[in-house]
Amino acid sequence: xxxxxxxxxxxxxxxxxxxxxxxxxxxxxxxxxxxxxxxxxxxxxxxxxxxxxxxxxxxxxxxxxxxxxxxxxxxxxxxxxxxxxxxxxxxxxxxxxxxxxxxxxxxxxxxxxxxxxxxxxxxxxxxxxxxxxxxxxxxxxxxxxxxxxxxxxxxxxxxxxxxxxxxxxxxxxxxxxxxxxxxxxxxxxxxxxxxxxxxxxxxxxxxxxxxxxxxxxxxxxxxxxxxxxxxxxxxxxxxxxxxxxxxxxxxxxxxxxxxxxxxxxxxxxxxxxxxxxxxxxxxxxxxxxxxxxxxxxx
Amino acid sequence: xxxxxxxxxxxxxxxxxxxxxxxxxxxxxxxxxxxxxxxxxxxxxxxxxxxxxxxxxxxxxxxxxxxxxxxxxxxxxxxxxxxxxxxxxxxxxxxxxxxxxxxxxxxxxxxxxxxxxxxxxxxxxxxxxxxxxxxxxxxxxxxxxxxxxxxxxxxxxxxxxxxxxxxxxxxxxxxxxxxxxxxxxxxxxxxxxxxxxxxxxxxxxxxxxxxxxxxxxxxxxxxxxxxxxxxxxxxxxxxxxxxxxxxxxxxxxxxxxxxxxxxxxxxxxxxxx
Numbered sequence: 001x002x003x004x005x006x007x008x009x010x011x012x013x014x015x016x017x018x019x020x021x022x023x024x025x026x027x028x029x030x031x032x033x034x035x036x037x038x039x040x041x042x043x044x045x046x047x048x049x050x051x052x053x054x055x056x057x058x059x060x061x062x063x064x065x066x067x068x069x070x071x072x073x074x075x076x077x078x079x080x081x082x083x084x085x086x087x088x089x090x091x092x093x094x095x096x097x098x099x100x101x102x103x104x105x106x107x108x109x110x111x112x113x114x115x116x117x118x119x120x121x122x123x124x125x126x127x128x129x130x131x132x133x134x135x136x137x138x139x140x141x142x143x144x145x146x147x148x149x150x151x152x153x154x155x156x157x158x159x160x161x162x163x164x165x166x167x168x169x170x171x172x173x174x175x176x177x178x179x180x181x182x183x184x185x186x187x188x189x190x191x192x193x194x195x196x197x198x199x200x201x202x203x204x205x206x207x208x209x210x211x212x213x214x215x216x217x218x219x220x221x222x223x224x225x226x227x228x229x230x231x232x233x234x235x236x237x238x239x240x241x242x243x244x245x246x247x248x249x250x251x252x253x254x255x256x257x258x259x260x261x262x263x264x265x266x267x268x269x270x271x272x273x274x275x276x277x278x279x280x281x282x283x284x285x286x287x288x289x290x291x292x293x294x295x296x297x298x
Numbered sequence: 299x300x301x302x303x304x305x306x307x308x309x310x311x312x313x314x315x316x317x318x319x320x321x322x323x324x325x326x327x328x329x330x331x332x333x334x335x336x337x338x339x340x341x342x343x344x345x346x347x348x349x350x351x352x353x354x355x356x357x358x359x360x361x362x363x364x365x366x367x368x369x370x371x372x373x374x375x376x377x378x379x380x381x382x383x384x385x386x387x388x389x390x391x392x393x394x395x396x397x398x399x400x401x402x403x404x405x406x407x408x409x410x411x412x413x414x415x416x417x418x419x420x421x422x423x424x425x426x427x428x429x430x431x432x433x434x435x436x437x438x439x440x441x442x443x444x445x446x447x448x449x450x451x452x453x454x455x456x457x458x459x460x461x462x463x464x465x466x467x468x469x470x471x472x473x474x475x476x477x478x479x480x481x482x483x484x485x486x487x488x489x490x491x492x493x494x495x496x497x498x499x500x501x502x503x504x505x506x507x508x509x510x511x512x513x514x515x516x517x518x519x520x521x522x523x524x525x526x527x528x529x530x531x532x533x534x535x536x537x538x539x540x541x542x543x544x545x546x547x548x549x550x551x552x553x554x555x556x557x558x559x560x561x562x563x564x565x566x567x568x569x570x571x
Contacts, residue, residue, distance in 0.1 A: 014395045022388050022391045028384065032418075036422050040421045050424075056493075111316055115315065117319065117320055118551075121323075129326045129544050138342055140343075145378045243529075257416065261419070267423075281414055
């Protein structure tokens with residue numbers, strides 16, 4: 001009796017405590033994450049300009065406009081181009097670095113620190129530096145590449161070369177991040193697997209194909225998915241290096257949302273684009289959760 | 299013999315990668331130490347022939363750099379401190395307390411984790427604009443005063459601490475707040491430090507949020523202020539490289555002194571699986 005009552009009082013105390021512990025964060029998530037998502041959906045069905053106080057119901061007009069908007073489809077294509085260009089190359093380079101970093105070499109911690117520098121620096125600020133490096137007049141890199149026989153020197157002013165330049169900078173920025181995750185994956189592979197392969201007479205290359213890669217599959221898949229999600233959201237770098245130009249050749253979806261929402265102040269239409277982006281990113285994330293059997297809640 | 303050739307090749311690759319990755323930083327520092335006339339000289343050179351600190355003097359005079367810096371400190375530190383408190387409180391409730399609706403609420407946190415800020419920025423802007431908050435620290439900080447990822451990450455850590463701790467403390471009549479503050483949080487120091495670095499880095503470096511939430515030059519953070527200055531005065535190479543170097547320096551210094559927490563703070567996103 002006494003114990004039962006004591007248990008109920010402990011339960012009640014925990015319930016009360018939980019309420020106060022959760023109140024601040026849940027209020028903030030409700031107000032600044034969940035309400036805006038609901039509002040976004042509402043906005044996408046209205047004409048909503050910051051310049052016009054009349055927010056008329058527009059039905060599917062924003063979405064119809066979207067389907068026929070060539071510049072939107074250009075932004076989709078450019079985003080896919082960016083993703084297809086940066087993710088595979090970036091991951092192969094990261095894996096190569098992770099394999100090197102996994103070797104017992106002297107001075108490795110200094111190398112790893114250097115590889116991580118771009119990850120901790122601001123993409124916006126470091127993009128200023130990259131713009132200068134690729135500048136045809138003062139850019140040292142542009143000058144060296146020209147001397148090495150590359151056709152372009154005004155990289156960011158060329159509709160052909162601006163996107164490859166933006167992709168190269170994104171790879172440079174993220175290679176250290178992916179390396180750290182892949183390195184953790186490599187280090188969790190049991191040494192006995194390698195020894196067994198050695199006893200079977202497998203060479204270094206064969207060990208990589210038959211031991212390392214299969215054991216790293218989950219980690220690799222994870223890196224691919226988070227890289228794809230991050231690529232779909234690229235903005236800072238495009239804003240600083242090209243503002244989507246020249247001739248929209250580097251205009252990504254998030255930049256296009258920004259353009260409509262904050263430059264043209266047409267927030268209804270921008271919301272429709274944002275809603276499409278949300279659905280795509282959400283589906284990819286759900287796929288990720290499925291693939292990784294995400295049973296964290298129990 | 300074969301081994302040492304292999305070793306040499308490995309070092310060569312490591313050095314080549316390090317040179318390629320460090321190059322923009324090296325160029326930034328060297329260029330910021332050149333006189334303006336030398337920066338625009340053709341053909342460009344890596345090293346200055348005249349070394350000068352002029353750009354580091356001018357950057358504070360020509361643009362409101364001190365204000366940018368102060369805004370970045372207030373914004374990044376404000377978000378970090380408040381979010382650490384709220385994230386860890388929520389994480390404590392999810393990890394250590396029994397209450398109805400826990401599972402459903404935690405699923406909501408996981409859903410919030412999947413909603414990128416690029417998607418919600420338009421309704422957020424409209425709401426903060428209606429409130430008259432645009433261009434204030436409150437608008438920069440309050441919407442980020444908690445972070446679903448932070449709650450998730452700390453909850454994973456708190457769950458791993460031994461349950462006997464709570465039971466012993468509760469029998470001794472310890473309040474839940476004291477249990478959280480004096481027992482659980484101190485034990486979670488490494489996780490809290492990594493999360494602090496994650497918040498600090500993310501907000502110090504962010505461009506999009508401060509760009510849309512502030513509109514006067516006096517409220518700009520370093521990334522937004524420098525990016526906009528570059529848009530208007532693209533030829534001010536010396537000032538911009540010096541500004542970029544100063545803006546990058548605090549995080550690099552922090553990284554070199556607490557590398558472990560930086561790598562963990564970033565790699566935590568990779569351990570979610």
